[in-house]
Amino acid sequence: MLALTHPLEMQRPPIVNFGIGVLPKLKEWVASCGFARPFVVADMVNAARLPVLGLANATCFGTVKPEPDIVNLTEAVAAAEAAGADVVIGFGGGSAMDLAKLVAVMAGSGKGLHDISGPHRAPSRTVGLAQIPTTAGTGSEVGTRALVTDPATRNKIATESLYMLADIAVIDPELTATVPPFITAATGVDALAHCVEAFTSKRSHPLIDDYALRGIELVGANLKRAVDNGGDMKARSALALASFYGGVCLGPVNTTAGHAIAYPLGTRHKIAHGIANALIFPHVLAMNAPAQPKKTALIARALGFTGSTGEEIRKGALAFCQGLGLDMRLRAHGVPEEDLPAMAREAHAIRRLLDWNPVDLSESDILQIYRSAW
Structure with missing residues (x-):
C-alpha cells in the first residue's frame, strides 16, 4: 500500500x-x-x-x-x-x-x-x-x-x-431499472471486484481506499435487493454509485489478478465481462487474503460473512455470489476443462495487472484457481 x-x-x-x-x-x-x-x-x-x-x-x-x-x-x-x-x-x-x-x-x-x-x-x-x-x-x-x-x-x-x-x-x-436479474448480479459483482482489487492492490492508496470500501459496502447492502426487485430504485441508485466509485478506483490504482484471470473467459469463450469477473472473484479474494488480512476482513464483513482462512473466505464470497442466483461453475458457462492450462498461460502474461496483485501468482497458482472455479 x-x-x-x-x-x-x-x-x-x-x-x-x-x-x-x-x-x-x-x-x-x-x-x-x-x-x-x-x-x-x-x-x-x-x-x-x-x-x-x-x-x-x-x-x-x-x-x-x-x-x-x-x-x-x-x-x-x-x-x-x-x-x-x-x-x-x-x-x-x-x-x-x-x-x-x-x-x-x-x-x-x-x-x-x-x-x-x-x-x-x-x-x-x-x-x-x-x-x-x-x-x-x-x-x-x-x-x-x-x-x-x-x-x-x-x-x-x-x-x-x-x-x-x-x-x-x-x-x-x-x-x-429494466436490467434483468442475472445481468444486475453479474455487473454488480464486477463493480465489487473493481473496488476490492483496488483496495487490496500493492499500489492501493488511502485516498482511493475510502472510495473502494464505500463501494464494497454499497454492493454488499444493495445488490441482492436489486436482483430480487429491479424496481427498488434506492438499491439501484446505490449500485450506480458503487459502480461510479469503482470507476474512480480504476484510474489511479486499477485492478489486479481478478481481472487478469477473468479476461481469457471473455476472449476465448465470449463470456461477458461482468459474469467472467464474478466467476473468478471468490477464488482470488481467498488467494490474496493472507497478504491483506485486515482489508479482507472488512470486505467479508461488508458482504455479510466472516472467516480467517483462505477457504473460509472463498466459501463466504462464493455463497454471496450464489445468493444472487449466479451459477459459479466455469463449466456451466461453456468453458472446457482442457482449455484451463492455456488460459492460465494467457492470464499469467498480463503483467500490467498481475504485477500489482498483493500475492505473486505463478502460472500453476492461476491454473489452481481455474480448476477450483471449474
Whole structure:
C-alpha cells in the first residue's frame, strides 16, 4: 500500500450528473455546446430505446458486441466518420462506453487501434464525448481506459489516454431499472471486484481506499435487493454509485489478478465481462487474503460473512455470489476443462495487472484457481 504522503493524481469528467431523472441533462449539454451531429454508440438493447436520450437528430451505431473486437471498433469508427459526428455518446454498459472513447479519438485521425494502444498514445480528439451508463458495473463513464479484443491473438488490447476522458457523464439509475436479474448480479459483482482489487492492490492508496470500501459496502447492502426487485430504485441508485466509485478506483490504482484471470473467459469463450469477473472473484479474494488480512476482513464483513482462512473466505464470497442466483461453475458457462492450462498461460502474461496483485501468482497458482472455479 502506498503512503498517504505518496503523490496521486485523480481524473474524472468535469461534469457528472447523478440521480433519478437527470437524463435530460444530456440534451441540455449537447444544445449548450452547439453540437449538431450527435453520434451514439450502443448495443442492440439500448439502440432500441434511443428516443429516451431526446436527441432527434442523432445517428446511432447500435451493434456493439458484448466483448467488442477490433472489427467492431473499425465499423463504429467508419460509421462515425460517415455521419460527420461532432459529439460521440456512449450509451450502454462498459463495452459501448469503451468503444465510444476509442471512436472519439480515432474518427478522422487515420489511425488504427495498434497505433494508439498503450498509455498516452491516443491523438487529441476534436469531438465532444459523453457517457451514459445503463448498467451498474464497469464505471467506464469515469475513466480514461478502453479494452478491445484482438481476434488474431485473443488478447485484450488496453488503451489509456486523458483524451478519452468524457466531457460529461450522466448517471441516471432509472436507466438500469429494466436490467434483468442475472445481468444486475453479474455487473454488480464486477463493480465489487473493481473496488476490492483496488483496495487490496500493492499500489492501493488511502485516498482511493475510502472510495473502494464505500463501494464494497454499497454492493454488499444493495445488490441482492436489486436482483430480487429491479424496481427498488434506492438499491439501484446505490449500485450506480458503487459502480461510479469503482470507476474512480480504476484510474489511479486499477485492478489486479481478478481481472487478469477473468479476461481469457471473455476472449476465448465470449463470456461477458461482468459474469467472467464474478466467476473468478471468490477464488482470488481467498488467494490474496493472507497478504491483506485486515482489508479482507472488512470486505467479508461488508458482504455479510466472516472467516480467517483462505477457504473460509472463498466459501463466504462464493455463497454471496450464489445468493444472487449466479451459477459459479466455469463449466456451466461453456468453458472446457482442457482449455484451463492455456488460459492460465494467457492470464499469467498480463503483467500490467498481475504485477500489482498483493500475492505473486505463478502460472500453476492461476491454473489452481481455474480448476477450483471449474
